[in-house]
Each structure stands twice: as structure tokens, then as C-alpha cells.
């Protein structure tokens with residue numbers, strides 16, 4: 001029989017897991033709303049307006065619609081894989097958050113017990129995130145193949161090729177950050193960037209900004225956002241790999257996509273923008289709980305991705321490959337060399 | 345092929361993402377600028393200029409007599425043949441002459457708001473007004489009879505138009521209406 | 535507790551390994567192989583080597599299998615399903631399998647077991663790196679040269695096609 005302390009530990013973990021997955025499951029609600037609002041205002045429109053004040057209830061209406069929509073499985077599809085694929089893309093997106101820290105410790109008032117703001121402090125955190133995050137691609141490939149439709153298959157093929165090309169430069173960027181911070185552990189990464197904003201990795205001149213650019217571009221390609229959303233390019237592929245999906249299963253893909261966007265924003269903040277460290281090392285800034293700094297930065301990045309989406313056109317497929325293989329990879333190789341020299 | 349220095353400039357431009365920054369700054373400017381969408385029908389409504397061609401209206405003179413003399417010129421000129429006028433004799437002073445329209449109806453579903461009827465009318469009886477919310481639930485309501493057309497329009501002729509006003513959206517058993525509040529004018533540059 | 539997990543992962547790994555060879559559809563085979571590789575990664579975690587587990591998933595599951603699937607997807611599926619597998623004589627296959635089995639068994643019995651001290655020595659990234667660049671420097675360099683040769687060869691072959 002385990003003693004009380006162990007039980008409490010287990011209870012805390014269970015609570016943390018449920019809180020995080022609850023938040024992740026409900027994330028698309030605010031994010032779709034924000035995304036449509038940003039789209040609207042960038043195009044000098046209003047965005048959602050009619051359902052609730054400023055259209056805030058629009059995502060709920062959409063959710064209800066997706067839930068009660070007919071779930072169509074194409075007749076000639078590979079039924080098993082077709083049903084499995086949305087889960088395959090959703091689960092890795094959630095699993096990534098096992099290793100993501102949201103802060104150091106947090107003391108519950110009145111009880112005097114400290115809980116950590118992360119699930120697991122892995123010493124291979126960044127590797128784990130890249131590895132598990134990369135698994136989401138199977139949902140797209142298999143979903144595209146199982147639908148037995150030409151658009152889906154092409155979307156799946158595109159996403160696999162795109163993924164292989166950009167995973168390399170994304171890992172290189174991660175290696176660069178690991179070299180700068182001397183650790184694979186995300187907590188260590190943040191700790192090594194404490195101090196003012198000049199200590200953040202992005203300001204580690206001259207290599208920091210280059211790593212940041214490489215990482216952001218590769219990450220954009222990895223999570224299939226514009227300008228690299230070729231697997232679901234409406235212009236040429238209907239809806240790409242999820243053409244045949246409807247209702248709930250489609251919303252799983254959407255969920256995975258939004259969670260991936262949040263993951264990338266979080267990773268960018270942790271790797272380059274000092275995590276939960278305030279921008280200046282002065283006492284006023286330390287009054288604000290670190291989690292707010294963290295969330296603020298993450299939200300800024302989420303906005304940045306949406307902003308990019310409604311600014312840039314989509315790349316052609318050959319351009320995508322050129323950027324990946326002929327620009328990013330040589331650049332990251334050179335940059336690894338420079339980083340190594342700087343560290344010595 | 346471009347020359348050396350300009351190629352270097354090009355490279356620097358690409359490396360610093362200058363084009364991206366330019367594009368992003370433009371979209372950011374639009375993002376924080378005011379949106380041009382009218383909050384119609386909830387809060388705002390566009391009051392058209394006088395020259396607007398909306399639903400027909402039949403005018404009366406200052407003594408309240410009908411201006412229409414049932415000459416049927418508007419019927420003749422109408423390209424879509426959507427006006428029906430049946431004249432009758434009436435010397436009670438209802439109209440400005442002894443001949444008035446017994447029936448004057450227009451089928452709005454066929455009308456294309458060309459305004460020819462307005463031009464053809466010798467007494468300036470028929471005018472295309474400023475009511476443009478003509479949607480309804482079945483075809484019967486697309487025909488407008490004389491009594492309805494003789495009523496004054498919702499926007500009086502004294503108002504210049506060409507601006508946005510506050511309005512309220514009303515759901516009644518008869519249908520939905522957008523009631524403008526003509527005192528609250530807002531200039532909108534559209 | 536740990537034994538239970540080991541048995542679970544091992545059983546799934548073997549079952550999915552069998553599924554790889556028995557599945558008719560190449561895509562299903564590939565999927566089974568992915569499951570198998572993930573189980574092996576889990577076994578690495580049980581061996582207190584999270585780095586190896588992450589690398590296993592990263593490279594095998596994340597990259598190699600994606601390429602596999604990429605090729606498999608382009609195959610004409612109906613033909614591939616009908617094709618007899620394997621496309622060579624049965625006797626030959628059995629021979630190869632027996633040789634491989636003998637190799638593995640020899641490896642298992644020859645290497646001394648239980649090398650790692652019982653007191654939780656964790657192979658961290660640092661220690662792995664140190665080992666690679668000191669004790670195993672020569673094999674490491676040989677492997678890199680072989681990989682480089684393969685890279686160059688791949689480029690040469692791709693160029694010739696054009």
C-alpha cells in the first residue's frame with residue numbers, strides 16, 4: 001500500500017494532466033475566434049459579429065455544428081485507417097505537452113505546498129518534443145491515403161515530403177539552441193536565459209537571430225501554416241489530406257493543428273525568448289507572476305502566426321523544396337560551425 | 345542579369361526579410377485601422393442619396409391630390425412590363441384631373457429599377473424612392489398596390505442622404521425591420 | 535511493476551513485428567512496423583535510456599518510416615497486395631532467417647549480461663557523447679565515412695538518371 005505522500009503526488013499529476021488536456025481541448029474555441037477576428041480586421045472587415053457580443057459565441061456554434069454533422073466514411077476507403085488517422089494526428093500533439101514547462105514552481109497559498117508547473121522534467125526534453133511532435137504527420141499521411149481520393153493522397157504525399165525536408169532544419173535549429181544553452185532540458189534552457197532581454201537566445205549575436213529565423217520557417221512548414229500549407233492547399237487540392245473528412249473527425253485534425261501552433265509558439269518562447277523571464281531584470285517586472293510573462297509572449301507569437309497567415313501568399317511546391325534544401329539546411333550547417341566557434 | 349552591387353543589395357534585402365517586413369507592416373496597419381463593414385442590420389443603416397432608385401412611391405401635390413393622371417405612359421415605357429394601370433373617371437377632386445388610376449400596381453419581383461417610369465411620367469407622380477429592404481417570404485408581397493405606394497416613404501425627402509445612421513433591428517410577427525434613427529448621423533468614408 | 539511493463543511492451547512489439555510480415559497491405563505493414571519501433575523505444579525507456587528512446591522515435595519513426603510510407607503510397611496498391619511475398623524461393627528465405635537467428639543468439643550468449651551497475655547509472659547525453667568521442671571514436675568515424683559515402687552515392691545515382 002503506497003503511503004499518503006505518494007498518493008498525493010499521483011493525485012497532483014492526475015490533476016495537472018486533466019487541467020492541461022482540458023485547456024488544450026478547449027483551445028480551438030478561442031483560437032478560431034481570434035483567428036477569424038484577426039483575418040477580418042486585416043481585411044478591414046469585422047469578422048464574426050452576430051453570434052453573441054462581438055461574435056464570441058461563434059466557435060461554440062461551430063462546435064455544435066461539427067458535433068451533429070453526419071460522419072461520412074467514403075465507401076472505398078480503408079475504414080480502419082480512415083478512423084484511426086485523426087487520432088494519430090491528435091494524440092502526438094497532446095503528448096508533446098508532457099515535456100513542456102510553463103514555469104518553475106508555484107506555491108499554493110495557505111497550504112504551503114509547492115507544485116511544479118510542468119508534468120515531467122525530462123533531461124531530453126527538446127528531443128522528446130521534436131520526436132513526438134513529428135509523429136503527428138502519420139495522421140496526415142495515413143488519413144490522406146485511407147480516404148482513397150486523389151486530392152487526399154496528394155495532400156498526404158506533399159505533407160510527408162515537406163515534413164522530411166523541414167524536420168532536418170528544425171532539428172538543426174534545436175541543436176543550435178542546445179549548443180547555446182548547453183542542455184537538452186527545457187527548464188535549463190530557460191534558466192540559462194534569465195536576466196534582461198539581452199540574455200535571451202535571440203540576442204545571442206550573431207547566431208541567435210539566424211537560428212530563430214531557421215526555426216520559425218521550419219516550424220511554420222512543420223505545422224502546415226501559411227505560407228507553407230501545401231498539404232491542404234484549397235486552390236489545387238480541395239482541402240488536401242482532410243478532403244474526405246467531416247464532422248468530428250475533421251475537428252480532430254483542426255484541434256491537432258491548433259495545438260501544434262500553440263506548441264510551436266511555446267517552443268519559440270522557451271528556446272529564444274527567455275521563457276517566463278521578464279524582459280528586464282528590474283523589481284517591478286518581478287512582481288508579475290512569471291506565468292503571465294510566459295503566456296503573454298506565447299500569445300504574441302500566436303498572433304504573429306495569424307498575422308503571417310493573412311499577409312503572405314502560399315509558396316509553390318518547388319519553391320518550398322528549394323527553401324528547405326538549398327537555403328535552410330546549408331545555412332544551418334554554416335551556423336552550427338559559427339556557433340561552435342563562438343562557444344569555444 | 346543584374347550587376348554586382350544591385351545583386352548584393354538584393355541579397356541583403358532578402359536576408360533581412362525587408363519585403364516581408366513591408367508586407368507585414370501594411371497588414372498590421374489595416375489590422376489596427378477601423379473596419380469599413382457596416383453593422384447592418386444590428387446597429388447601423390445606410391441612408392441612400394436622393395438619386396437612389398428603390399421601391400416606387402406615388403406622390404401627391406400640396407393639396408393632397410394624387411398627381412397620377414393614369415396616362416399609362418409608365419406602363420408603355422417599362423422594359424419589363426411590370427406596371428399595371430387601369431384608369432377611371434373621378435371628378436371628386438381626388439386627383440389633379442378627372443382621370444385617376446383605379447389600379448396602379450407594380451410587380452417588384454420583375455422591376456429592374458431602371459427608373460424609366462419616373463422619367464416618362466408627365467406629372468412627376470411616380471418616383472423611385474429610398475426603401476430598399478424588399479425581401480419577403482412569398483411572392484404575394486412583391487406586388488405593391490396603389491394605397492401602399494401613396495403612403496409617404498420612411499425617409500422624408502428633406503433628408504439629403506448619403507450617410508450612415510444608427511438603427512435598431514426589430515423582429516415582429518409580420519417580419520423583420522430595420523428602423524433607422526435619423527437623428528444620429530455618422531459620416532463614413534467608404 | 536517494471537517487469538509487467540516490459541512484458542507488455544515486448545508482447546506488443548512481437549505481435550506487431552509478426553503483423554509486419556503477415557499483413558497483406560503494405561501500408562498496414564508499415565503501420566505495424568511503426569508500432570513495433572515505438573514499443574522498442576518504450577523498452578529503451580525501461581532500460582533508463584530516454585535519450586536512445588527519443589532518438590529511436592525521432593529517426594526511425596519520425597523520418598525513416600515517413601520515407602517508407604512515402605514510397606509505399608506511390609505503389610500500385612492492388613498489384614502490391616496480390617503479389618506473392620516474398621518474391622524469392624521459400625528455402626532461401628528460411629536460410630536467411632536461420633542465419634540471422636543464429637547471429638542474434640550468439641550475440642546474446644557471448645556478450646556478458648548485466649553490465650550496467652545496479653545502482654541507477656543513467657546514460658545521459660553527456661556520457662554518451664563522451665563515450666562516442668573517446669572509447670568508440672574509431673567505429674564512430676568509420677560509420678560517418680560510410681554514411682558520407684552513401685550520401686555521395688545517392689547524389690551520383692540521382693544525377694545520372696537525369
Ligand code: SF4
Nearest residue numbers: 422455456458459461
Ligand atoms: S423602374 Fe424600370 S422596370 Fe421598374 S417599373 Fe419603372 S420602368 Fe419598369
Ligand code: SF4
Nearest residue numbers: 412413415416418465
Ligand atoms: S404614374 Fe405618371 S406615367 Fe404612370 S400613369 Fe400615372 S401619370 Fe402616367
